[in-house]
Amino acid sequence: MLRVRFAPSPTGFLHVGSARTFIFNWLYARRNRGTMVLRLDDTDVERNTDASVNSIFEGLRWLDLGWDEEYKQSERLALHRHIADAIFQKGLAYRDFTPAHTGDTEKSGANQTWLFNPGMRELPRAESDRRAAAGETFALRFRVPRDTAETVSFHDAVYGDQLKSTADIEDFALLRSDGMPTYHLASCADDIDLRISHIIRGQDHLSNTYKHVLIFQGAGAHPPQFAHLPLLVAPDGSKLSKRRHGPVVSVTTYRDAGFLPEAFINFLCLLGWSPKDNRENLTRQELIEAFSLEGINRANAVINFKEPAATPDETFDPKALWLNAEHIRALTVDHLSARLLPVVHAAGFPITADKMHAITPLIRERIKLLRDVLTAADFFLLADNQLPPYDPAELIPQKGDAAMALKVLTRAREVLPHTEFKHDPLDQTLRNASQELGVKAGQMFQPIRVAVCGRKNAPPLFETLEVLGRESTLARIDQALGKL
RNA sequence: GGCGCUAUCGUCUAGGGGUUAGGACGGAAGAUUCUCAAUCUUCAAACCCGGGUUCGAUUCCCGGUAGCGCUACCA
Structure with missing residues (x-):
């Protein structure tokens, strides 16, 4: 049974990169009749917030894709500790009594001790037990097997075979000194317990995967299949962050601006994945059918928004806007x-x-x-006397003057009370009127359009008048006449 | 600093030892229409650099460069 999971940590709003990860997992599950698991990775009690949990659910609900099972890591701590203990009992981990780093003291790059705290790794078990029993606090660290194994490897569905020397993998923590599991431990323990078959996640975890393989093996489990996704980045190539890029990275910003979820999903899918057949506009069903891990590429994808947005639309990638318009027209x-x-x-x-x-x-x-x-x-929504003010000069038609505008509007005012407010009769009447007046059709229509809409660029005139109705039309022409 | 990943038009991408390097968005021009939009047509626009391998590299290999990631008792 194919099982995938989306495991956000509730430390901020749901951002577009996370949303894409969710979508790819969902697509893969649906494509292969698998199960989609949602798991809140909330082991970092310091940084978790309820607001973030709400934001994540809000965003996911808007996407309207759904999921099959739901878990909270904080409710599964016993499992995590159990697996940590099993690893410890096998001698694959050791207690590190070194006090935790406080503050972010500089990681002195060149020093050789980055792999572990000297002394702790080789501390005799008896002494370790004695100190633990005496109440000393410690972190549990994985004992990376540098003597017995020289490499750790795995296959990634996107990045291919990956190999790393154990000499380059540090003794990472499994349990913090307060007994809480670290991300690495909790994540792997849950993936084992939830029988996750495929881990599809951001490429920022590619290097962490070696540690995860070590944990899976240490716990006696087979590592699942891995597929890492290229990251979504800002136009300058930097990672998307709330601090630097503001609300453009939040899913709710797209929702509030009026994106259709299906268009938003379509857009995100095209970043880092391609159906390889030149299709761009795809429905949800087409995405499910076309999706495959082979279509994912390896380079980071830029979301092409303008850093200082001069217009509200520049907050969004032009392609996202275009796709949304396409989906709107398809409705x-x-x-x-x-x-x-x-x-x-x-x-x-x-x-x-x-x-x-x-x-x-x-x-x-x-x-x-x-x-x-x-x-x-706007001109359909606003009352007749609340149209946004416009320059009376706008009423003057191309190659015409104020006199022509006056003539046209006056004639329209005479003729419209007796015209049925339907497209064809309006068309007929106003065209005839323009001929009688000896002006071009456009010269007839434009002053009326401005009078009625308050601007030059608007939908076709007869449909507009039909929807607006006779009363408003006449009232607005009267107002325009007053301006001339 | 160490380790790793990546590199095709401005952006998203297809492609792949010999191609006019394809598509899309955006941009420009034109057609059409009562304006705008939509639609249609056309145009400009790319294989990071240097070495190999080869009859021939944008494609394969190596190096460089650049970007990104990891290097936390964050995730």
């Missing part, structure tokens, strides 16, 4: 309208579902993010 009017309504309501516009449904087709091809509805459809 039916019913579905898109249902997604847009809460956004509009949240902004304080109490419009009906029917109104939203009527507006949706007019803006579907004009928005990249759900929040864009507020700017793209």
Whole structure:
């Protein structure tokens, strides 16, 4: 049975790199009819916060992918200690009574003692037992077998065969002096107990994997399959961090801006993975079918946002925006309208579902993010007397003057009360009016568009008027006339 | 410092001993439309450097360089 896990540590919000790791695990599980395990790696009591746990669940729920089993590492400490003890009893670990480093004293690079604290590794068992019994605190360290084994190796599905000399692996800690397991121990103990078959995680763990292989072997278990993912990095190549890059790395930022989760997932999948057939826009089902570990590549991927964002959109990778627009256009009017309504309501516009449904087709091809509805459809949402102010000069058509604008709007004001507010009759009436006036159709439409929308760039005129209705249209033309 | 991983257009990527090095986003130009958007067409844009191996390397090998990761009683 194939089992994968996503194991975030709740020390901050769910960030995009973690989200991608979750997604790849999920895809692999679904592709191979396996089980997806969610495990909170919360052994670092100092740094864990409830807010972080909430943020992680919030982000994962938004992705709407789900998982099959859920665990909390802090509830499994007995298991961790049991496995640590088993390793100790086999002589594969030793007690280190050296006081823990306080503060981040400089790791004196060149010194030779980085592998372990001299003396402790070879401390006779009897003395070790005596000191422990006397209540001295100690960390439990793995005794890396430098005499009996010269290398540690494993196969990585992405990076291939990996080999490292034991001389280059330090005696890492299994248990802290307060008895809490370290990440390495807890992670491996749980992976064994939960029968995880494939560990898919960030490449920052590639070098740690040698230690994990040692723990698996020390505990008498077969190491699972490994697949490390290239990291997601900032445009300057640096690691994504909250401190340096702010909210752009948080999943909730994407949600709040109006990304569709399916588009966000699609975007993240394209960073460090490729279906290799030139497809870019993929549905969830297509991703499941196309996903494979072989499609993952080895170089870090840049999320291409602008460091100081000049516009709100620059917070996001242009490709993410494009993909979101693609997914928005792929939605039916019913579905898109249902997604847009809460956004509009949240902004304080109490419009009906029917109104939203009527507006949706007019803006579907004009928005990249759900929040864009507020700017793209503002003139549908605002009251007639609350349109954003515009320069009266905007009312003047191309190659025309104020007199032409006046003429056009006056004529429209005369003709519209008797026109049925449907696309075709409006089209007919206004085109005829332009001919009678001797102006081009565009010269007729543009002043009306500005009068009604408050700006030059807007959806097609007749559909707009139809949705807006006769009353608002006439009121807004009157207002425009007042400006001329 | 030590150990390791990586290197194709600005970005995401395909490819692979002989190719016009392909696609996408973004950019530019044009078509179309009542404006905008969408759509369509076209254009500019890349194999990190140096040695090998080879008839021939962007591709294979070695070295360099650069970036990143690990080097915690963080994860």
